[in-house]
Amino acid sequence: MDGELKFNLADYGEGALGQLEQAVNSNWTSGNGHFTKEVHAFFKAEFGLEGLLTHSCTAALEMMALLLDLQPGDEVIVPSFTFVSTATAFDLHGARLVFADSDPQYPNLSLDSIKAVVTERTKAVCVVHYAGAGHEMEEIRDWLAARDIVFLEDAAQAVGATYSTRSGATLPLGRWGAASSMSFHETKNVACGQGGALFIGRDDWKERSMALWEKGTNRQAFFLGLVDKYGWVDKGSSFLASDITAALLHSQLIRWKEIHERRMAIWNRYDAGLRPLEAEGRMACMRIPPNSGHNAHMYYLLLPGFEARAALMKHLKSLGIQSTFHYQSLHRSPYVLRTMGEQPDCPHSDRYSDGLLRLPLHLKLSDADVDRVIDGVRRFFTA
């Protein structure tokens, strides 16, 4: 057996240490320093995304919750099949959570799954671009806009991904809603250990987002010359990231295209090797929603259930290949059951919880490594 193939390996590359050294020696290692500004400039120039670097994607989601100015009884729709932060962030700041099911074809929400749970108290819908792919973005955006419901994007996995309208216009994910969050956790396409960003699409949220970011002070407005002194003006937290974090992230962003291209090559190699196995009907390969320009954040297989998935994981492990499942349906979590009681079923979310298996996908995989994984999966289904 060759060495173990890890599910994820960070690849900070040659430039990272030099950037870190520059940050450490800059005498500005706290938030909102030189590299933070570089990160902001990068997202604006590359993707047209205007926003603020945060210590985590969770922080960005919490900022969205605060921007909503939630009143008692206000509902926020989130997927059941998502990372806890999509839900905890709104729960922590006063929302009544409502869980929507995944689309039958994709782990993402669909317009239908949103319609099924929307009420007169729905203040906002936060979709999650699962695996860095958008789904029914135009339909959802337009339907919510007509009802004055705020559209939010948890784009945690979606750096560099796009979605195209029916008329053929292509826009990065993160630019469709009133605000979006992104994650740079070590498992993401571009990473800095822990980090995130909040991007703002609504002009009337921009100034307020700066105050929330700077612990409820108008310090950022003061730096920008918009006010002549600063103090406590709003709710807020320390949502910033250190400039050390920003420096490490910047070293990744400046090579994001190289990262993106290599990930796409791995993704396409997996897909070419594994999709023929679908014909047997014992598993399904990951599907990309129509109009979606995904970012190869992950490659997953969908097994018929928990036991089949456990058997495949065990088989791959015996071959020295790490694979992993993903989220547990949040509508059935201990916290939700305790604080909100039994929730309506989300059968598709449960199906992804029980059957989805993620394969290794990172920059330290060679083509031969990918072929080894493909071969391992093939052997399971042909045994």
Added chain:
Amino acid sequence: MDGELKFNLADYGEGALGQLEQAVNSNWTSGNGHFTKEVHAFFKAEFGLEGLLTHSCTAALEMMALLLDLQPGDEVIVPSFTFVSTATAFDLHGARLVFADSDPQYPNLSLDSIKAVVTERTKAVCVVHYAGAGHEMEEIRDWLAARDIVFLEDAAQAVGATYSTRSGATLPLGRWGAASSMSFHETKNVACGQGGALFIGRDDWKERSMALWEKGTNRQAFFLGLVDKYGWVDKGSSFLASDITAALLHSQLIRWKEIHERRMAIWNRYDAGLRPLEAEGRMACMRIPPNSGHNAHMYYLLLPGFEARAALMKHLKSLGIQSTFHYQSLHRSPYVLRTMGEQPDCPHSDRYSDGLLRLPLHLKLSDADVDRVIDGVRRFFTA
């Protein structure tokens, strides 16, 4: 004129880059990795403090607020003279804030200033160890304990500081309350850009604090083998710091005694040079409360008011010496006035807001630099 003397300069020292390199290459750059555990172990071994590294001191204060399980109407007493986070953290999570005034002699709260504002709805008191010095710790602790009011410490500035009981027992600051927070912001004695820690003194808060830290999941309990699977079990956020942050902080902690000793030498040099000027009655030097083993976090002068302070700052600036004021009284801030209305006066807090001036204090100051500052101040008062 020599080069400008900065108010603060970070000194990450020789070891920092090596630690960062080790963290970057470790394949665990997210939270709760190797260096996070090293930081936890350091605080336990060196100070008997048990707790969790956080992305900021603000995060630790918010965790305290969540641990209090605040109900509508519950009051939390905080100083008016403090950094906004001491107040925003409790405000954000449901407290009715009550502002207590500073002691006439020290910027800290006193037992009298707490007694003046305590009510039947007082759930907790969060004192701030201003300038890394505790004040009336034993008196406050015992008085609150007798009334079942939770005692919390914002020890943001207090790493390495101690306080002694009447019977002569000496305990680190951060170990007196039910919980305490610490900051490792770039301006602190030991620093990592942005960072903090929550320390827990109550056994019944320990398990819950781990869930809050890990986004409301029992992931940490799972790692420790206390439960056999993990999910969403509580409120929470991403309160962790990356292991990059932890590595940088660890490089400072392992030399904290050297840092502490050099800061104490600078502090004592300031004090010896400046205290004779008090006799003229035009300013007062910083006072250390009885029983307090301070950590030389800052050296400040107290001027009679805003104009005298502005004049001294301007004079020092003309000599190439940076100096800076500190907090604005929170009970008069725009946010408090807008959301809570006019508050009772805190005249001593206002006096520190208007008259307190901090002098440069960092490891890159030579004795000659300190003498230059002393001489600059002297010239102002003898002109």
